[in-house]
C-alpha cells in the first residue's frame with residue numbers, strides 16, 4: 465500500500481486542507497519544511513496581486529508529535545488570509561435568492577480556457593463561481609504542501625529535486641547540461657523567472673511585461689530533475705504501475721499543463737534509435753549506468769538510476785485583461801469574459817508545483833515498493849536496493 469492524499473478548499477474559502485496518508489512513522493517534520501516550499505511557489509516575476517495578499521503558511525494539525533511523523537494521517541492547513549473579505553460571498557449558511565450582497569459576485573460569463581462552462585454544465589451550477597472557486601490553481605498550494613512532505617522524505621534518503629524554467633513565451637534557455645543539481649538550484653532560486661541561463665532572464669522578464677501591457681498572457685516549459693533514485697523502482701508488468709506514466713499524469717493534472725516529456729521526449733520522434741537510446745556501462749563505483757541520459761531516467765516504466773528528467777508545457781494563463789469573447793449563460797448574449805484577479809505569467813510558480821507533484825510520485829513509488837511502516841527500515845531498505853542493484 466502506498467501513500468495517498470486529498471486536497472480540499474475553495475480559492476476564497478476559509479482555508480485549504482490536505483490529508484496525507486501512508487507516510488512512514490519517524491520522519492522528522494516541521495512546519496518550516498512546508499513553509500519554505502509554499503514561499504517558493506508564491507514567488508516569480510509576472511504574478512498578480514493575489515500573491516501579495518496571501519503569505520501562505522501551513523499548520524500541521526495531525527500526524528506529527530514532537531517533531532516526528534506518527535504513521536497516522538498528516539493534516540496540513542493553509543488559511544486564506546483574504547477570507548475576511550469573502551465571508552458573505554462564500555458563506556457556508558443558506559441564503560435567499562434575493563440576498564443581493566451574497567450574490568453580487570455571481571459569475572455568468574464563462575471564461576474561455578477555464579473550467580467554468582464545462583463545470584457548470586456538469587454540476588448544474590448557474591453561478592459559475594461555484595466552479596471557479598475550486599478549479600482555481602489556488603489548489604496547487606496544498607499540492608505543494610503535500611509534495612513538500614514527500615520531498616522531505618526523499619531528501620532523507622539521498623534523493624534531490626530541482627525545477628527550473630526552460631522556456632517562456634517562445635524564449636528558450638540554454639542551460640549547461642553539466643551543471644550540478646546544487647548549482648542549478650542556486651541559479652534558479654536567485655532568478656525572478658527561475659531560469660538557470662542568465663543570458664535570457666531579462667528577455668523573459670521583458671516578454672512578461674509586454675504581455676501584461678497588452679492585457680495578454682504567456683506560457684512556457686518547466687523541467688524537473690530528480691537525482692539519487694535507485695534503479696528498478698516502478699514496474700513494467702502493468703500499465704497503471706509504470707512510474708513514467710504516473711509522472712506524466714501528475715504533471716498533466718496541474719492546472720494549465722498541456723503536455724509532458726520525459727528525457728528528450730518529442731525530440732525522439734525526429735532522431736534515429738542510435739541517437740535516442742542510452743548505452744549501458746558498469747564500473748565498480750557506480751554499478752550499472754547509462755553513458756547518456758536521453759531517456760530521462762526511465763526504461764520500461766522503471767527507474768534506471770540515472771537522473772529523472774521530466775518537462776511540462778504550461779499554456780498561457782486563460783484570464784486576459786483584454787478578455788476574449790464568450791457567452792453569458794443567463795442571456796446567451798455574447799460578452800467579453802469576466803476577469804477574476806489574475807497573473808500574466810505563472811510559469812516560474814508552476815515549476816515549483818511540478819517539482820512537488822514529481823516528488824510526490826517518486827516518494828509514493830518508494831513507499832509502495834519498500835518496507836515503509838518505519839522510516840528507519842525504509843531508509844535501510846533503499847540503501848540495500850542501491851547496493852544490490854550495483855552488484856547485480
Ligand SMILES: Cc1cc2nc3c(=O)[nH]c(=O)nc-3n(C[C@H](O)[C@H](O)[C@H](O)COP(=O)(O)O)c2cc1C
Pocket residue numbers: 512577578579599600601604718719720721779781782783805806807810813814817
Ligand atoms: C501556479 C499557477 C497559477 C495560475 N494562475 C492563474 C491565474 O492567475 N489566472 C488564470 O486565469 N489562470 C491561472 N492558472 C491556470 C488555470 O488555473 C487553468 O488554466 C484553469 O484551471 C483551467 O485548467 P486547464 O488549463 O488545465 O484546462 C494558473 C495555473 C498555475 C499552475
